[in-house]
Amino acid sequence: MAASPDVEDPFFLWREGQQYGPYTWDEVWHMGGDGQIYPDDLIWSESLGAWTPASTIGSLRCVTDDPLETLPRPKRRFAPFFLTLLSVLAIGTVVAWFFTRTRSPEIDDYFPKEGPAGSYVVVDVKRMADPGRLGIRYGDVPLSFSVLGTHCLGVQLPLDRPSASLRLFDGNREVDSVPFTVKSPVATVLLQTEIAPSNVRQIVKSDAGISVALPAGLVRRTRTLTVSRVKDAAVYQESPFETVDVIDVSIEGMEQLDEPIEIGIPFDPTKLDPRIPVDANFAPVRWDEQSHRWVDLFYRVDAPNHTVYLITDHLSAFWTGFSLTGLGTTAAIVTVAGGAIAEVAERWANDKYVSRNHKIRILYSDKALRKTFPDDQWKKAIAPASLYVIDGYDPKCAAAVQDIAYIFEKSLERYVEAGFPDPTQKGIGGVHIYTRYVKVKVDSLYNYYAQQGEMAHETFWDTIHLPTEILKLEFFDPVTSGRGTFEEHFLTFKALLAHELFHVIQRPYYGVMIAWTGTPHKWWREATAEWAAHDLAKIPDRSGWEKESPSLTQRIGSKFLHVPINATGKIAQTSSLVGGLDHEYLAPIFVRYLVETQGFRIKELLDAVAADQVSDPLVPLRKRLERRTDRSFDDCYADFSVWLLRHAGLQLSSFGNPQNANVAADWSDVVTIDEKETVLRVYQTKTGQERLKKVSIFRTEDGRERLTERDTPLLLIEECHPETYELSGSNGDILYFVTANGSVSDAKTDLTIQRMKDEAWENVAHRTMTVGKNGTAAIWAVKLSTGGLKIEPNRIENAKGYEKYEFDVTATSLSPAISEVTFEFDFGDYEKSSKGKQKAKVVDGKAEITLDHVYEPAPGVRKEDEPLKHVLKVGLLHDGKVLSSATAEVTVEKAEVVITPRRLIAPPGETFEFHAAARPAGTYRFQWLWPGQAKPLQTEDATSAASFTLADHGDHPVSIQLFNRKGVLLAKDQVTAAVETEVDAATPSRGVWMLRETIQDKRVSPPIPGESPSTADIVLAPTSAELTIMAQISGPPARTTRERSVATWDHPGQTLSPGTEVAVTLELADAGSTGFTNERGALGPHCELSAWVVPQGGGMESGIFTHPASGGADRSGGGLSIASASPKNSHDSRLIKLPIPGGILGDTLMIRVSTDSGHASADVTFRYVFETGE
DSSP, X not given: OOBOOOTTSOEEEEETTEEEEEEOHHHXXXXXXXXXXXXXXXXXXXXXXXXXXXXXXXXXXXXXXXXXXXXXXXXXXXXXXXSOOOGGGOOOOOOOOOOOOOSOOEEEEEEOSEXXXXXXXXXXXXXXXXXXXXXXXXXXXXXXXXXXXXXEEEEEOOSSOOSEEEEEEETTEEEEEEEEEEOOOEEEEEEEEEEXXXXXXXEXXXXXXXXEEEOTXXXXXXXXXXXXXXXXXXXXXXXXXXXXXXXXXXXXXXXXXXXXXXXEEEOOGGGSOTTSOGGGGOOOEEEETTTTEEEEOEEEEETTTTEEEXXXXXXXXXXXXXXXXXXXXXXHHHHHHOHHHHHHHHTTOOEEEEOTTSOEEEEEOHHHHHHHSOHHHHHHHHXXXXXXXSSOOOTTSOXXXXXXXXXXXXXXXXHHHTTOOOTTEEEETTEEEEEOOEEEEESOHIXXXXXXXXXXXXXXXXXXXXXXXXXXIIIIHHHHTTOSOHHXXXXXXXXXXXXXHHHHHHHHHHOTTHHHHOOTTHHXXXXXXXXXXXXXXXXXXXXXXXXXXXXXXXXXXXXXXXXXXXXXXXXXXXXXXXXXXXXXXXXXXXXXXXHHHHOOOHHHXXXXXXXXXXXXXXXXXXXXXXXXXXXXXXXXXXXXXXXXXXXXXXXXXXXXXXXXXXXXXXXXXEEEOSSSEEXXXXXXXXXXXXXXXXXXXXXXXXXXXXXXXXXOOSEEEOSOTTOOEEEEEETTOEEEEEEEEOSSSOEEEEEEEEEEETTEEEEEEXXXXXXXXXXXXXXXXXXXXXXXXXXXXXXXXXXXXXOEEEXXXXXXXXXXXXXXXXXXXXXXXXXXXXXXXXXXXXXXXXXXXXXXXXXXXXXXXXXXXXXXXXXXXXXXXXXXXEEEEEEEEEEEOBOEEEEESSEEEEOTTOEEEEEEEEESOXXXXXEEEOTTOSSOEEEEESEEEEEEEOOSSEEEEEEEEEEOTTOOEEEEEEEEEEEOSSOOTTOXXXXXXXXXXXXXXXXXXXXXTTSOOOEEEEEEOSSEEEEEEEEEEEXXXXXXXXXXXXXXXXXXXXXXXXXXXXXXXXEEEEESOOSOOOSSOSOOOEEEEEEEEEOTTOOOOEEEEEEOOOSTTOOTTSSEEOOTTSOTTEEEEEEEEEEOOOOOTTOEEXXXXXXXXXXXXXXXXXXXXXXXXX
């Protein structure tokens, strides 16, 4: 059975071990329609109650091609969820995933089972159905954990606990436990000696080759120097698969040294990677017992003597790092661990690549990267960026890793040029000692699982984590498949890397503690990193690199200014991207404003803000802005608000669709003016605030609802009442009042608009604009209107006489002061019923009426007569004054009358019988004339007939005149009555109508914006025909419906005999109201049967039958119609008998069935030719 979710729920999507969301149902439905939902995907919502295959959700469309191609997701990353956190924080937070709960989970395996305090343990959990409910404790200490794949968890053990059990919980219930043995540290003394005070540099060396160089004067009395190798040291370990080889150096009674010492440690060159520089194999650190973290060390490498020298002014435990996770190999561990843990271990092994400027070190899998991005395809995809114009690629390493490193290199150059210290240059006293590589890991466990494929800079280990999935999704796939422009995707690719690199630049400002303590500076750190990635990391002479990225403005949503600039997290409608974006990744537009328009340097801003890490960045920013510009933050933010509206092109209002809430304006009002142009007066009233808020006023013409860079403020209100400001405006102009608030509390701005009437000013609009704190703006939109008026339809071609036509007349944008209006109309055909008036109530600035009218057919006495054109005029009145007017044009077809048969032969004295029919159908006066007639024969009806005899041989004219009910001559026709003694073969009774052609014609109305196109399909069978019309109709917000209308009718037959009748059944099914309306309304299908004769060689067509239909169950015309107000799935049918006329050889008989739903229509025409009967 197909699942039926509640469309109001938030929805989550699970694919290939990754979770995405939340999405709205509308977003999920459109993803399916765009081919981005696959049958294997799992969907979860509260109403579904379980992870449900997408293929079983009946209303969701799935595709069956490659399920890994694309997936919509937020365009920026979330804040990192760190793999290694201090256990003393006892954080039980996990990634919140939702699964169907099954049997209790249990621990299947874990690794290692023993180790030092601080070990990282991988736990393989069987039946891990709901990680959101899981918890892990070490003894009684709750631990944070990360999800490593489909059924593995990673935990960091405490530093200060003995052996205990790892306990697995499902909710509050303990379901399993396993023991972990803590191994005590074992120190092996390598050197222990007495050192005395000395005025010269001393070097002490152990038999193992470890040396300690002491500067002169370091010790002032004799002390004991001890060097030990410590096994199973109680320190945090990043990998469960490699032990930390720790060297402990101590000087009795000394910890913080006045001058640095140099520790020399020999290394085995066979363990190093020969493909990279020797120094890139090391990442020496020391253990800081105060903060429980590893701290990078200065170092130098003596390659010929195979020794690495560590420089430090703090004695502690040291780790040389040549066996650092990722720099060694875990191949042996795979065979030890096995199963899922072995799979995790494989992902911890890496190849190494060092950038050409020797500043970026990337750990990656060369095999995996070449598989994801084959070298030839990658080079072709990235070629327009011209990255390696001269040097070319090194075939020993994947092309993709070389380009990634190059982007990091060049971005780092731009950051250093901006005045930031080079994070790779480490030295003492201004002397460069060693290069501290920027550390990058591609597809590490950190981002592969815990981050769900997101980019991140992990502050604790100061490492950039880069998932290839992001590069594939944002760059490689779109470029290789030709979606979008190369420049667009390359700028995104470059910005992703440069953003994380800027976090490396920021790290010295904040230190490692930001990784777990949190900070009010989060929004500022992300905003400046995102700005730097787009606006600072530009590279000259490369396609697209030097340009200002449009992304920062294109991502801004309509409600951005409604939210404080220092907000974080997703906030509805602040981002224009599908799925939204965290607000801190929208705030870089404010940084761009500060740099581009206020002249700030980015380093100046970071220096000022980071100096006060306790306060929100707005506190030091306010001080810096006021000191630098001599203006208040209020003024600067007011300028920023206007600058943003002009540069981002946000839609400010939607007067044409008042229900549209996705606009920047907080309030929208209409001011009705009597004339096309007027003068208004505006003033601000004091609200009791200490400082008056400035208000910028913009005016757009012709209803334009966006500002451009060319727009400048019309007025700036700086003083309160009685100071007033006058401005002019015209019908259709829109005034935008923009005010901002940069203070720490909410504010109000009280505005009044007046117009001149009867030589006095009168109030026409008033608004109290409430503005939030901390960088928020408010917008009031006011449209000047004489009243908007629209007639639908505004044009009807080929209208038929005697048929009722309806017109919807709508007045919009009416002033709140108007409660009732009068519509004055004139259909323009000089009938008594043509003119009139109707009153209507105004609701939410809108009033509407429906007019209907029946037009007389146009005269068609002569071929050159044109159809009549009538103009419907409607005026909108209030208090006797015309506010607006509108017109619609109706062209009425000419009337026709046709006599059949066209030539009739009879012997003298025999009766001639002729029939006449008029088109369009209606009641007419027919007047017959033939030779020897005493007076014309007159009849009144929809059709007419005449019978008479003639005695004289020869051809005699038989004519008819058609008059309307007022006596106006509309049409004429004439045929021949031939009196002959012998009747020849041309007698109609000897002929039959033979079907020679079936003509199909389908027409689909253009889709209404935001809706799917309708479709029309015709199926012909030997005995019947069927037309199916499908339409998707929008209704209330986030609701749509699909409706099907079917019209069926009988096939008239292959041969038709004159004087007979053909029974045709018209049937309509699956029609009626959907409960929704749009510009065309719901489906109200209509079916019509008509027929006419075309004489041989041309001439006037003779209509013999027309059956229109109108309104609901009305069948008076002989056709069939189901009104849109009928119940859903309404069904109706009707039998119609069509008389078959006679003819002359070569005449053509046309029989047509027309079907129209209002969304699509179709005709099927059967063409018969009169031929001799056999």
